[in-house]
Amino acid sequence: MAHYDSFRAARWIRFINLVLQAILFLALFAGLNYLALNHAWRFDLTQNRRHSLSAETRSYLEELNRDVRIIVTIPNDGAEEEIAQAFRDISGLLREYTYLSRNNPKGKIEVRYLDIYQNRREAEALGLDTPNQVVLMCDDHRRVLALMDFYEIRERRRAGFRGESTLTAALLDVSSPEKKKIYFLAGHGEMRPDDVDRRRGLSNIRDELRQRNYEVVSLDLSLTHKIPDDTALIIVASPQGRLQPFEEELLRNYLTTRAGRLFLLLDPGFAHGLETLLFDWGIIVQDNVILDPNPNSITETNDMRLWNFPPEPPPEPVSHITDNLRNNSMSLIVGPARSISDEGRSLDEGLRVRKLITSSPSAWGETSYRVRNVMPEYTPGQDLKGELGVMVISERLKPPANLPLSVKGGKLAVIGTADLVTNDRIITIGNLNLFISTVNWAIVDKDILINIPVRPIERFQLALSAEELVNLRLGLLLGLPGVVALLGTVVYWTRRN
Numbered sequence: 001m002a003h004y005d006s007f008r009a010a011r012w013i014r015f016i017n018l019v020l021q022a023i024l025f026l027a028l029f030a031g032l033n034y035l036a037l038n039h040a041w042r043f044d045l046t047q048n049r050r051h052s053l054s055a056e057t058r059s060y061l062e063e064l065n066r067d068v069r070i071i072v073t074i075p076n077d078g079a080e081e082e083i084a085q086a087f088r089d090i091s092g093l094l095r096e097y098t099y100l101s102r103n104n105p106k107g108k109i110e111v112r113y114l115d116i117y118q119n120r121r122e123a124e125a126l127g128l129d130t131p132n133q134v135v136l137m138c139d140d141h142r143r144v145l146a147l148m149d150f151y152e153i154r155e156r157r158r159a160g161f162r163g164e165s166t167l168t169a170a171l172l173d174v175s176s177p178e179k180k181k182i183y184f185l186a187g188h189g190e191m192r193p194d195d196v197d198r199r200r201g202l203s204n205i206r207d208e209l210r211q212r213n214y215e216v217v218s219l220d221l222s223l224t225h226k227i228p229d230d231t232a233l234i235i236v237a238s239p240q241g242r243l244q245p246f247e248e249e250l251l252r253n254y255l256t257t258r259a260g261r262l263f264l265l266l267d268p269g270f271a272h273g274l275e276t277l278l279f280d281w282g283i284i285v286q287d288n289v290i291l292d293p294n295p296n297s298i299t300e301t302n303d304m305r306l307w308n309f310p311p312e313p314p315p316e317p318v319s320h321i322t323d324n325l326r327n328n329s330m331s332l333i334v335g336p337a338r339s340i341s342d343e344g345r346s347l348d349e350g351l352r353v354r355k356l357i358t359s360s361p362s363a364w365g366e367t368s369y370r371v372r373n374v375m376p377e378y379t380p381g382q383d384l385k386g387e388l389g390v391m392v393i394s395e396r397l398k399p400p401a402n403l404p405l406s407v408k409g410g411k412l413a414v415i416g417t418a419d420l421v422t423n424d425r426i427i428t429i430g431n432l433n434l435f436i437s438t439v440n441w442a443i444v445d446k447d448i449l450i451n452i453p454v455r456p457i458e459r460f461q462l463a464l465s466a467e468e469l470v471n472l473r474l475g476l477l478l479g480l481p482g483v484v485a486l487l488g489t490v491v492y493w494t495r496r497n
Contacts, residue, residue, distance in 0.1 A: 053096050057168045061100045064107035066175045070094060071135040072113045073128060074147070082158075083132065086147050090134060093163045097171075107175065134167075136174040143174040144211045153327050161455045173213055180232035180443060182209060183219035189240030191418060192218065198424040202237060205421050205435065212436070221247045227254045232443050233261040238418035242273030252277050255410035261442040262410070265418035268338035268369070281394040281412050282344035282353035288365035290337050290388055290416070291376055297360050299333060306332040306390055308358045321393070321413075321437045322356050330430035332357070337417035339365045339388035350396050350409065357391035357415075364388075391415045391434075393441075411442050 053061075072094070074087045094111045101109040116123035116131055127142075128135060134145040145166060152160035184193050184202070193216050195201035206216045219234065221227070221243075227234070227250055234251070243251075251274070254260035266272055268289045278285055290304070297305050307329075309322040324330065342353045365384040366376045378385060396409025420431045464472065 053100065053164060057164060058100060060168060060172060061097065061109075062104065064101060064104055064109075064171070064175060066107045066138050066177075068107065068109050068171060068175055069137045070097075070109060070111045071126060071128060071137065072111065073116050073123075073131045073133045073135070074113075075115060075131065076113065083147075086132075086150065089161055090150060090163060093167065097167065109171075136170050138174045141174045141176070141179065141213050142211065143170040143213045145170055148324070153324060164455075178230075179213055179215040181215045181217055181228070181230050182233045182235060182439070182443075183217050183228070183231055185221070185234060185236040185239070186218045187220040187222045188243060189238075191237040191422070194218075196423065199422055200238075201423045202421060204423045204426045208426070208432065208436065209439070214439075221250055226250065227258075227260070231260070233263060233439065235263045235265070236272075237265045237421065238267045238270070239272050240270050242271045244273070248274055248277050252280075255281070255412060258410075260410045262412050263438060263442055264412070264414045265421060266338065266414065266416060267418050268336050268416070278412075278414065279344045282342060282351055283392050283394055283412070283414055284341040284344050285414065285416070286339045286341060286365055286384065288338055288367045288384065289369040290339055290359050290363055290390070291366050292359050292363035294360040294362045297363070304334050304337060306334060306337075306357055306359070308360055308387065309356065310358060310387075312354050312356070321434065321441050324433055324437065325430055330433065332420055332430045332434060333425060333428045334417045334431075335419040335425075337390055337419070339384060339390065340392045340414050340416045341389055342392045342394075351394060352397055353392060353394045355389040355392050358387040358389050361387050390417070393438075413438050413442060 072087075072090065074083065074090065076084075076087050076091075091113075094109075098109050098111055101107065114123060114126075114128065116128055123129065126135075126137075132147050134150075136143045136145070149166050150161065150163040151158045152162055184190065186192065191200050191202050193202045193206035196203045209216050214232075219228070219231075225246070231254070234254070251260075251262060255262055255277075264272075264274070264278075266285055268287075272285070275285070292298070292304060296307060299305050309326040311326065325332075339359075340355075342355045344353070363385070364378040365388055366378075367383055368374065368379070369376065392414050394412045394414075396411075419425055420428075421435050425431050426435070
């Protein structure tokens with residue numbers, strides 16, 4: 001064979017060898033990707049398994065039987081560091097949910113990131129007009145989560161990430177085939193959820209509840225003479241007249257024998273007819289108007305500001321209703337309010353009563369508020385003085401001895417004003433936060449039942465001078481590439497020689 005032919009054969013053999021190597025490399029790469037996609041193993045080596053979902057959430061995802069869409073309107077290029085960090089936290093959490101539900105043939109989770117400003121038409125079609133939200137959709141059910149729902153806030157700082165418990169609770173809620181029904185009592189001049197009036201309407205509250213997957217219905221006991229079986233909560237907002245004795249008895253039986261949930265907002269100056277029921281649950285509604293001369297308790301428009309949220313006493317908190325308000329120094333803005341006392345009948349072993357909102361120590365309850373043209377003044381022996389209760393809750397942690405042990409206890413919340421939930425007031429963030437927290441507590445929302453711990457947020461601080469920062473940038477931009485270039489030159493020179 002000629003020298004030229006042998007050289008050409010060797011060149012072809014070398015070319016075929018390179019092609020076979022490339023084909024084998026691509027086959028290996030494709031095979032590894034196939035195995036990773038269909039037979040993946042994931043290991044969380046971090047302390048406390050911070051990137052893994054709890055066994056409880058994993059079991060819920062395995063039993064999910066309906067597809068759920070999750071729309072995230074948090075921008076991934078936010079200028080604010082807190083927004084950017086929230087996007088990273090929530091998107092990382094959602095990746096775990098979609099990964100674990102990918103093999104569930106009955107119910108999968110689909111995540112979509114949507115910029116409501118750049119994709120205006122799509123956002124309007126989905127009914128989304130607010131950024132920095134996570135919206136869960138399943139058929140006609142919807143649940144809206146704000147950023148503050150994912151974090152535990154203390155002293156206006158994010159102290160813990162509770163995204164898993166929040167998201168799992170919302171997922172279970174929105175995937176449930178039935179909506180919880182909240183009934184607003186009617187027939188006594190109460191505020192109505194279909195009323196758009198600024199001072200007496202509750203249409204904004206109705207919309208907020210519907211966004212959270214609740215169905216809002218009116219209930220007139222004088223017509224039905226019974227409380228529906230599907231009642232999750234009854235709200236009585238500012239009755240202008242007394243309830244009839246049979247209505248009080250229906251509510252009493254609902255609370256006692258059916259573990260009912262009742263939320264009363266009672267304006268001063270009107271009789272309500274529930275004195276006996278409230279007294280049996282350890283609560284007394286006073287016939288007075290709270291006057292608070294403390295400058296911190298008066299707004300520029302002479303409304304009352306409620307800012308005193310005492311922590312719940314031992315043995316342990318039972319509601320967490322005012323935690324956000326207390327930890328973030330929020331306040332409530334309301335009009336006239338009456339005082340609520342937690343000194344009803346002697347409490348039995350299973351009844352727990354808590355005073356959650358009080359006035360300042362300088363306030364008093366004016367009982368002569370009906371007398372006109374008289375300057376209000378504290379009257380010892382007649383008016384109550386001090387930290388007067390504005391909101392009291394009562395919960396039966398276990399049933400009385402004459403009821404079967406299988407019966408769960410009822411819950412009752414009473415606020416001495418309905419003004420805080422009107423269309424004109426509910427735009428105050430503290431008012432809305434209190435109302436929604438009370439509703440969730442009363443209905444025993446699933447996030448209370450889910451035992452998923454809050455993950456602490458670890459903070460690290462690196463202090464560098466301007467000169468050190470410049471040196472660090474030069475090292476990253478020039479130093480590392482320079483080292484790589486130098487090593488490459490050495491290797492090339494060695495192979496050449």
